[in-house]
Amino acid sequence: MVQEDSALAGKVAAMDRRIKDLERLLTLGLVGGDVEATLQQHTILLGRLIGDDTLGNVLMGPFPSASSAQTLRRDDGAFYQSGSIGVYPLASTLGVSQDILYATPFxxxxxxNFMDEIAIEVSTINVGGAGNARLGIYEDAGGIYPGKLIKDAGTTITGLLGDHKLTVNESTPRGLKWLVVVFDVAVELRTTAVTQNAGSWAMLGSLASNLNSLMIGFQASFGYAALPEMFPAGGSKQGSLPILYLSFKPGGWS
Structure with missing residues (x-):
């Protein structure tokens, strides 16, 4: 009987230690919610506390510890376009299709890195003036291809010419992201576009069959709806894509 009581007391003590450990993890914010995002945030903060740019760079990922002049941004409401870094491409428009999820790099x-608003610009409206577009942001999957959804910013109408903006109000660590849009109606609809010309960010290289065909982003078939948690697999490379615009406000990740 004494041995059984002793064994039970040992199990209770071990359980108590585990509960206290879990409470400490909860206090530190290391469990619950988006664990991966929380871990990224803590590693970034650790890198800054260490004060070692080289080590901090390792913790923060394979990007320079100092921002390139081409990636500098302001948090005063100015908009920056996808599919280009620092040099705006020649003005162009694109006739888009419905039920296609377009993704351009950013x-x-x-x-x-506290995203304020995301936008598109309609240059030609649909026949009859009807239509909607859904905008959002995806993480990179690690192989220069869109991966996990960061934010579905919701829908905006496409039946009026000009800028159409949606609130994002989301912060994310630095690195490659993908701005996306899908349309439910696209009869004669055109938007401002990034195409194969000077200023475009042709990070996907040229087609082996045509070295003059520069690839900028992806498109994938997707029935108009709330954005999927993961970008559809098997998207095709594209050299002409709708431009999405992103603005910033103060705050965000440390």
Whole structure:
């Protein structure tokens, strides 16, 4: 009987230690919610506390510890376009299609990284003036391809010419992101576009079959709806894509 009581007391003590350990993890914010995002945030903060740029760079990922002049941003409401870094491409428009999820690259700087609004610009409206677009942001999957959804910013109408903006109000660590849009109606609809010309960020290289065909982003078939948690697999490379615009406000990741 004494041995059984002793064994039970040992199990209770071990359970108590585990509960206290879990409470400490909860206090530090290391469990619950988006664990991966929380871990990224803590490693970034640790890198800054260490004060070692080289080590901090390792913790923060394979990007320079100092921002390139081409990736500098302001947090005063100015908009920056996808599919280009620092040099705006020649003005162009694109006739888009419905039920196609378009993705263009966007480099997120270390600061600012608190996204304020995301936008598109309609240059020609649909026949009849009807239509909607859904906008959002995806992480990179690690192989220069869109991966996990960061933010579904919701829908905006496409039946009026000009700028159409949606609130994002989301912060994310620096690195490659993908701005996306899908349309439910696209009869004669055109938006401002990034195409294969000077200023475009042709990070996907040229097609082996045509070295003059520069690839900028991806498109994938997707029935108009809330954005999927993961970008559809098997998207095709594209050299002409709708431009999305992103603005920033003060705050965000340290």
């Amino acid at each position: 480099y997120m700087p270390a600061t600012p």
